[in-house]
Amino acid sequence: MALKLNDHYLQKFIRPQEYTNIQPAITAAHKQLVTRSGAGNDYLGWVDLPENYDKEEFARIKIAADKIRKSCDVLIVIGIGGSYLGARAVIEFMNGQLYNQVNGDAPDIYYAGRDISAASMNELLRICEGKDVCINVISKSGTTTEPAVAFRVFRALLEDKYGKDGARERIFVTTDRARGTLKSFSDEAGYETFVVPDDVGGRYSVLTAVGLLPIAVADIDIDALMRGANDARLAFSDDNIENNDCYRYAAIRNILYRKGKVTEILVGYETYAQMFNEWWKQLYGESEGKDSKGIFPASVIFSTDLHSLGQFIQDGTKNQFETVISVESSEDHFTIPNDPNNIDGLNFLSGMELDAVKNKAMLGTLLAHEDGGVPNIVLELKDRSAYSLGYMIYFFELACAISGYVLGVNPFDQPGVEAYKKNMFALLGKPGYEDQKAALEARL
Amino acid sequence: MALKLNDHYLQKFIRPQEYTNIQPAITAAHKQLVTRSGAGNDYLGWVDLPENYDKEEFARIKIAADKIRKSCDVLIVIGIGGSYLGARAVIEFMNGQLYNQVNGDAPDIYYAGRDISAASMNELLRICEGKDVCINVISKSGTTTEPAVAFRVFRALLEDKYGKDGARERIFVTTDRARGTLKSFSDEAGYETFVVPDDVGGRYSVLTAVGLLPIAVADIDIDALMRGANDARLAFSDDNIENNDCYRYAAIRNILYRKGKVTEILVGYETYAQMFNEWWKQLYGESEGKDSKGIFPASVIFSTDLHSLGQFIQDGTKNQFETVISVESSEDHFTIPNDPNNIDGLNFLSGMELDAVKNKAMLGTLLAHEDGGVPNIVLELKDRSAYSLGYMIYFFELACAISGYVLGVNPFDQPGVEAYKKNMFALLGKPGYEDQKAALEARL
Numbered sequence: 001m002a003l004k005l006n007d008h009y010l011q012k013f014i015r016p017q018e019y020t021n022i023q024p025a026i027t028a029a030h031k032q033l034v035t036r037s038g039a040g041n042d043y044l045g046w047v048d049l050p051e052n053y054d055k056e057e058f059a060r061i062k063i064a065a066d067k068i069r070k071s072c073d074v075l076i077v078i079g080i081g082g083s084y085l086g087a088r089a090v091i092e093f094m095n096g097q098l099y100n101q102v103n104g105d106a107p108d109i110y111y112a113g114r115d116i117s118a119a120s121m122n123e124l125l126r127i128c129e130g131k132d133v134c135i136n137v138i139s140k141s142g143t144t145t146e147p148a149v150a151f152r153v154f155r156a157l158l159e160d161k162y163g164k165d166g167a168r169e170r171i172f173v174t175t176d177r178a179r180g181t182l183k184s185f186s187d188e189a190g191y192e193t194f195v196v197p198d199d200v201g202g203r204y205s206v207l208t209a210v211g212l213l214p215i216a217v218a219d220i221d222i223d224a225l226m227r228g229a230n231d232a233r234l235a236f237s238d239d240n241i242e243n244n245d246c247y248r249y250a251a252i253r254n255i256l257y258r259k260g261k262v263t264e265i266l267v268g269y270e271t272y273a274q275m276f277n278e279w280w281k282q283l284y285g286e287s288e289g290k291d292s293k294g295i296f297p298a299s300v301i302f303s304t305d306l307h308s309l310g311q312f313i314q315d316g317t318k319n320q321f322e323t324v325i326s327v328e329s330s331e332d333h334f335t336i337p338n339d340p341n342n343i344d345g346l347n348f349l350s351g352m353e354l355d356a357v358k359n360k361a362m363l364g365t366l367l368a369h370e371d372g373g374v375p376n377i378v379l380e381l382k383d384r385s386a387y388s389l390g391y392m393i394y395f396f397e398l399a400c401a402i403s404g405y406v407l408g409v410n411p412f413d414q415p416g417v418e419a420y421k422k423n424m425f426a427l428l429g430k431p432g433y434e435d436q437k438a439a440l441e442a443r444l
Numbered sequence: 445m446a447l448k449l450n451d452h453y454l455q456k457f458i459r460p461q462e463y464t465n466i467q468p469a470i471t472a473a474h475k476q477l478v479t480r481s482g483a484g485n486d487y488l489g490w491v492d493l494p495e496n497y498d499k500e501e502f503a504r505i506k507i508a509a510d511k512i513r514k515s516c517d518v519l520i521v522i523g524i525g526g527s528y529l530g531a532r533a534v535i536e537f538m539n540g541q542l543y544n545q546v547n548g549d550a551p552d553i554y555y556a557g558r559d560i561s562a563a564s565m566n567e568l569l570r571i572c573e574g575k576d577v578c579i580n581v582i583s584k585s586g587t588t589t590e591p592a593v594a595f596r597v598f599r600a601l602l603e604d605k606y607g608k609d610g611a612r613e614r615i616f617v618t619t620d621r622a623r624g625t626l627k628s629f630s631d632e633a634g635y636e637t638f639v640v641p642d643d644v645g646g647r648y649s650v651l652t653a654v655g656l657l658p659i660a661v662a663d664i665d666i667d668a669l670m671r672g673a674n675d676a677r678l679a680f681s682d683d684n685i686e687n688n689d690c691y692r693y694a695a696i697r698n699i700l701y702r703k704g705k706v707t708e709i710l711v712g713y714e715t716y717a718q719m720f721n722e723w724w725k726q727l728y729g730e731s732e733g734k735d736s737k738g739i740f741p742a743s744v745i746f747s748t749d750l751h752s753l754g755q756f757i758q759d760g761t762k763n764q765f766e767t768v769i770s771v772e773s774s775e776d777h778f779t780i781p782n783d784p785n786n787i788d789g790l791n792f793l794s795g796m797e798l799d800a801v802k803n804k805a806m807l808g809t810l811l812a813h814e815d816g817g818v819p820n821i822v823l824e825l826k827d828r829s830a831y832s833l834g835y836m837i838y839f840f841e842l843a844c845a846i847s848g849y850v851l852g853v854n855p856f857d858q859p860g861v862e863a864y865k866k867n868m869f870a871l872l873g874k875p876g877y878e879d880q881k882a883a884l885e886a887r888l
Contacts, residue, residue: 008888010705044557046683054544081751096563098554102570110542114748116802120715124544146747148788149798152781185787202751221613260759263707263740271564282752289756296761297705297753298742301789302559303590306523307646308863309725309741312733314860315551317706317740334562337596343629344592354593357872360561364867372863373736384563384585416758419816420750423808431790443811444452 001235002228002382002391005245007252009366013321014255022406023241029405030239038405039153040412045199046397050230050390057194058222061209062161064172064192065216069107071170071286073131077126077161077214078113079138082282083174086393087207087214089279093389096272097201107134109218113150120152133158136217138174138210144359145421157227164189173211201412202310203272203283204397207390221386228390236398245397252377256321257295257407258404261375265313266299267324269358274301281394287411289352289405294407314372321375323393326362328384330355395427445679446672446826446835449689450800453810453820460532464696466850467685467781472685473849474691480851484856489643490841493651494674494834501638502666505653508616508636509660513551515614515794517575520568521658522557522594523565523582525726527618527707530650530837531658533723536835538664540716551578553662557594562658577602580661582618582654584640586626589865608633618653645856652832663831665830672834680741680842692838693767694819699764709757710743711768713802718745718827724840731848731855738851747805762815765819769836770806773827774799824847 013348023254068075077084088111091099100108113320135154160169171187172193177436181183184194192211205211205256207229216222236246253264264284266277277299289293298320300309313320339351349357379395381429382388404411426436451458476482477491511852512519521528532555535543544552556568579602581595603612618638630637638653649655651673660666680690698710708728710721721743731740742764744753757764778800782794793801808822823839848855870880872882 069470085526085752096567097569098567103566114751115713115715116798116805118746118774118776118798121778121798122776123540123542123546127542143788143790145790145793145801148790149780149793150584150794151788152783152790156781160816181787181789185785210633218503241495245745256668258765265597269559270561271559278752285753285756285760289753289758289760292762294756294760296742296756296764298740301559303560303864304524307861308529308560308722309729310864311731311860312729312738312740314733314863315735316733316738318730318861319706320740330562332466332562332566334565336593337600339596341629344587344594344595345625346587346589346592347587349593350874352872354560354562357589361560361864361868363888364869364871364884365864367867368863370887372860394564399555399631414755416755416760416816417751419758419812420754420805420809424801424805425808427808428793428796439810443814444662 001390002231003395004380005244005248006378006380009370009378010252013375014252016044018255019241019251022255025124025254025406026241026247026251026402027239028063029250029402032405036307039410040121042198043201043204043412045197046204046207048072048233049200050226050233052165053207054195054375057209058212061194061212061216061222066135067215068136068172068217070220071132071203072107072134074133075107075109075130075153075214075217076108076112076128076133076135077138078147078154079111079210080114080144080146082205083138083147083210084111084114085203085279085282086211089207089276090211090215090220090225090389091218092275093272094384094386095218097274107217108218109214112154113137113147116146116149117268117341121150121364125157127151133161134170134172136172136174136213137182137198139182139187140176140202141180142175143184145424155299157418172213174213184210185345201414203286206393224386225390232391232394232398246399247402249377249379249395250399252407253295254406256375260319261295263296263298263320265320265322266297267322268301269303269325269362270327271301271304273325277301283396283400285398286414286417288407288409290409290413290416291385293409302365303358306365313369313374318373321377323377323379324362324366325379325381327381327384331384351356370371446675446832447689447839448824449692450693450822450824453814453822454696456814457819458624458696460563462699463685463695466699466757469698469850470681470685470691470695471844473694473846476849477845483854487642487648487856488646490651492649492677493644494670494677494838497651497670498639501580501653502656504636504659505656505666507655508638511685512580512616512661513663513669514576514787515576516551516578518572518577519551519553519658519661520556520572520577520579520598521553521582522579522591522598523555523654524558524588525540526646526649527591527654528555528558529647529723529726530655531720532721534655534659534664534669534833535662536648536719537716538828539662539728541718543651543662550663551661553658556598557581557591560590560593565594567663569822572601577605578614578616580616580618580657581626583622584624584646586619586624586629589868618657645858647730648773650723650837654859669834672831673838676835676842680839690843692845693821693823693839694843694850697739697847698850700819703762705739706742707742707764709764709766710881711766712745713742713747713769713806714771715745715748717769718743721745722841727840727844728847730858730861732851732853734853734857734860737853745775747802750809757813757818763818765821766813767821767823768806768810769823769825771828775828
C-alpha cells in the first residue's frame with residue numbers, strides 16, 4: 001500500500017454510524033462506475049488505462065523524450081488546464097519546483113499557452129533567446145485560443161531558426177487520434193503525433209501521452225508511474241469502505257459536505273507538492289462543481305502557509321476540512337547544524353534531521369486544528385517515488401469519480417467552461433457569434 | 445486615481461439601500477481607526493508609514509541594495525509569512541515570475557526559511573554552488589524556527605566561503621530595533637541592520653525595510669512605490685463610501701459575507717500577479733479569520749484557472765464572490781501573428797494585441813459569472829507601475845483594517861498562529877514544554 005488513509009483526526013467530527021449510513025450510496029456509485037451505467041460513461045478511459053495503455057505509443061514517448069533531451073536546452077510545453085497541469089504536477093513533485101535551476105544539462109521545461117498575456121509571452125520568448133528549443137503542443141481540437149496562439153508563435157520561432165525541415169524534428173504534437181485540423185496539419189507537416197484519447201477528459205489525462213511526454217523529458221520513470229497507478233487500481237476495487245481507503249476518502253468528503261464543510265483544503269508539507277495541489281484542485285473542482293453543488297477546493301503548503309492562512313484555519317469560519325498529504329519517508333536528508341552562540345535558542349534541535357522536525361510540525365498542527373474544530377483527513381504516502389506518485393494519482397482520480405456520483409453530479413463533464421469562451425468570442429467578433437455581440441456589449 | 449472600484453457587476457446582488465444601511469458601521473470603523481481607539485491599536489504604524497517612514501533608513505536601504513547588486517549572483521531572502529510574501533509579491537508583480545531567468549547579470553533572488561524541508565534546503569544549496577551569495581534575514585525575534593534554521597545554514601555557508609570578515613559584508617539583517625538576540629548578535633558581528641517596526645505587523649510590513657530591501661535589490665523604484673501608497677492614503681480619507689472606493693470595498697465584502705458569500709476569490713489575469721494574490725490571502729485571512737468568523741480568501745489566475753476552477757465558479761456552490769484586478773493599460777505588447785493555414789480557425793484575431801484579447805476574455809468572464817450568480821467586484825488598476833502597485837497595496841491594507849472592524853474582530857492580531865508552534869515545540873521536547881509533551885503524544 002503506497003497510500004493509506006488515517007482517520008484518527010476525524011473521530012471528533014464523524015461518528016461510526018455515519019460510515020455505515022453512507023455505505024449504500026458508495027456501493028451504488030461503485031456499481032455506476034464498474035457497470036459503466038453512470039453519467040459521463042463515455043469518459044471512463046482512465047479506469048483501466050494503467051493496464052491497457054497503448055504500449056507502442058508508450059515506447060515512442062520514451063524515444064521522443066530521449067530525442068528532446070538530446071536536442072534542446074528548453075522544452076516549451078504548450079497547453080492549458082488538464083493539458084499541462086498533470087505534467088507540471090508530476091515534474092515538480094518528483095524534481096522540485098526549481099528543477100530548471102538545478103538540472104544541469106537537461107532541458108529546462110517551461111509552460112506556454114496557458115494564459116492570454118503579452119507579459120508572459122515576451123518573458124518566454126526572452127528565455128528562448130540563444131537557446132535550442134523543442135515544443136510539445138497539447139490540444140485535442142487544436143482550436144483552444146491560448147495554446148493555439150502560443151503554437152503559432154513558437155512554431156514560427158522554430159521555423160525561422162531551423163527552417164521547416166529543422167523545425168519538424170523539434171515539434172511534437174499531442175492531439176486527437178484522427179479528427180481535427182491540428183492532427184491533419186501535423187500529418188501533412190510530418191510532425192510526430194501522440195494521442196489524447198477520446199474517452200479520457202483533460203483533468204484525467206496525466207497518465208496518457210498528454211502528461212507522459214513532458215514527464216519523460218524530465219527523466220522521471222514513467223514505467224514506475226504507471227505501475228503505481230495500476231497497483232492502486234487493483235488495490236481499490238472493493239466497494240466496502242472499511243477495506244477501501246480510496247472509497248473511504250470519497251465517503252468522508254460527502255459526510256463532511258453534508259454537515260456544512262463546504263471547503264476542502266489540500267495540505268502539503270513540501271513546496272514540491274504545490275503544483276500537485278493545483279492538479280487536484282482542477283480534478284475535484286471541475287468534476288464536482290456543478291448544479292450549484294460541490295466542495296470548493298483550496299490548497300496550502302505548510303509550514304509556509306501556517307504563517308498566512310494558518311490563523312484562519314485555526315480560528316476562522318468553521319466551514320472547512322483539511323486533507324493532509326504526509327510523505328512518510330524521504331531520501332532528502334538535511335541535519336540541523338549546531339550554533340555555538342545559540343542566538344535563536346534552537347540548539348535543542350541541533351543534529352536533528354530537518355524532516356523529523358517537519359513531522360513534529362505536522363503532528364502539532366493536526367492536534368491544533370483538531371482543537372480548532374477542523375476535521376483532518378491524513379493520507380500517508382509511502383515516499384516521494386514515481387511509483388507512489390502514480391499510486392496517489394489513481395487514488396485521487398478514482399475517489400473523485402465515486403465522490404461525484406455520491407454527490408449526484410456527472411463527474412466527467414464541464415459545461416460551465418464554455419460560458420466565458422462564448423462571451424469572449426462574441427465580444428471579439430468571431431464569425432458566427434454576431435447575434436450575441438450587441439446583447440453582451442449592452443450589458444458591459 | 446491609480447485604482448478605482450467598478451461595482452457594475454454587483455448590481456444584481458446588492459441593492460442600493462444596502463450601501464446606505466452599512467454606512468454607519470463603516471463610519472464607526474473609520475472612527476476606531478483614526479482615533480486609534482479600536483482593537484489592536486498598538487499596530488497602526490502602517491497607517492502613516494508612507495509619509496512618516498524613516499528617511500535615513502530608506503537611504504541606507506538603497507545603498508545596501510546597490511552593494512548587494514554589485515557583489516553577488518544570488519540573494520537569499522530568509523523569512524516566513526509577512527517577512528517574505530510582500531517582497532516576493534512586489535518583485536514578481538513588477539518583474540515577472542521568471543525574473544531570475546531573464547534578469548541578466550542582476551542577482552537572482554530566492555526565498556529560504558519559509559518551510560521545514562530537507563528537499564527545499566538542498567535545492568537552494570545546490571543553486572548557491574559556485575555562486576557569489578548575499579543573504580537578507582528577516583525576523584523580528586530571530587527565534588522563529590524556519591528562518592532561524594535557514595540563517596544558521598546560510599551564515600555558515602558564507603563564513604566558510606568568505607571568512608567571517610567577508611561574510612560580514614554579505615549579511616543584512618532586518619529585525620527588531622533594539623531587543624532580541626538577533627539584534628544584539630548582529631551588532632556584535634557587525635552586520636548592517638534594518639528595522640522591523642514595533643507597531644507594524646508582519647502582514648502589513650511590505651513598505652518597511654522588511655519588504656523594501658529585497659524589492660530594491662530587484663531594481664524596483666521604491667520611491668515610486670511609497671509615493672503611490674501615500675497618494676492612496678490621502679485619497680481614501682473620507683468615511684463616505686460613495687466617495688471612498690477603499691471603504692466601499694470593505695463595505696461590499698461585509699454585505700456579501702452577511703448574505704452567505706463566505707469565500708472571496710481574488711482574480712488576476714496575469715501570472716505575474718500570483719504572489720500578490722498570496723500576499724493578499726495572508727493579509728485578509730490572518731486579519732479576519734478569527735472568533736469563528738471571516739471570509740475565506742482564495743485566488744486564481746485567469747484565463748489559466750478558467751480551465752481548472754472555472755467550472756466550479758460558473759456552476760458550483762453559490763457561496764463565493766470574486767474580486768477581479770484589471771490592469772487597465774500595459775507596456776507589455778504582443779501582436780498575434782497571422783497563420784496562412786489558419787489551422788486553429790483564429791485568423792479573426794490576427795494582428796490584434798494579445799492584451800486586447802485578454803480584456804475581452806475578462807469582460808466575457810464577468811458576464812458569464814454574473815449569469816452564474818457570482819458577484820464580481822472589479823478593481824481597475826491604472827497600470828503595472830511601482831506607483832500603482834504601492835497605491836494598491838495601501839488600498840488593500842486600509843480596506844482590510846476597516847473591513848475587520850466592521851466584522852467585529854481585531855484585524856491586527858494572530859493568536860491562532862501560536863497553536864501549532866506550541867504543540868510542535870512540546871513534541872520536539874523543547875525545554876519548558878515538558879508538561880504538555882506526554883498529553884499531546886497520548887492524542888496522536
